[in-house]
Amino acid sequence: MGIGYVIQQIGLLPHRTIAENIAIVPRLYKWPKERIAERVDELIVMMGLDLEMTRGKYPSQLSGGQMQRVGVARAMAVDPPIMLMDEPFGAVDPIARTHLQDELLRLQKEIKKTIVFVTHDINEAIKMGNKIAIFNVGKLIQFGTPEEILTNPKNAFVEKFIGHDRVVKKLSLYRVYEAMQPVGCLVRDTEY
Secondary structure (H helix, E strand, O other): OOEEEEOOOOOOOOOOOHHHHHHHHHHHOOOOHHHHHHHHHHHHHHOOOOHHHHOOOOHHHOOHHHHHHHHHHHHHOOOOOEEEEEOOOOOOOHHHHHHHHHHHHHHHHHHOOEEEEEOOOHHHHHHHOOOEEEEEOOEEEEEEOHHHHHHOOOOHHHHHHHOOOHHHHHHOOOOHHHHOOOOOOOOOOOOO
8 A cells, every 4th residue: 555645636526425535545455345434434533524414425515625634534545654745735725724734733643654745835844844855946955854944045046945034934843842941949048
């Protein structure tokens, strides 16, 4: 079971229900019907969708964010070790995009899969990735952690790509609790 693939425009089949869309790959692998039904239900719930309200609907009856979740569920259907997500949130509005990013990060902690996430949005790459590869004209220009790339851009292309506000972007990598330092109490014995 190679790679699960989430395409840019979601690619759900409009004439198939949500359950049928998610079941496509397990059916190709000739899973038993009972196992497919269990996995479809498990994934619908895992994606934060209402099982009874979603299973029998068609893609046109869902919001863009819901359809994107179904696309992710379909890619995960046979539990591939690697998932390739090609601009998966490019077709949704900014509010839904932020929500889907947060949901994917939450889900990643749960499923612990390797996810190759393709994006042209450096802010999204910084938020979503623990490693970032920056390409230009098909060539790898720089590879590293978000912090490494923001701190030491390799050349003018990378510097321009990440933007002039890279110091501000770098701040988004840190959590308050990581920056907190314990403060010792200074107690002086004094007589009053």
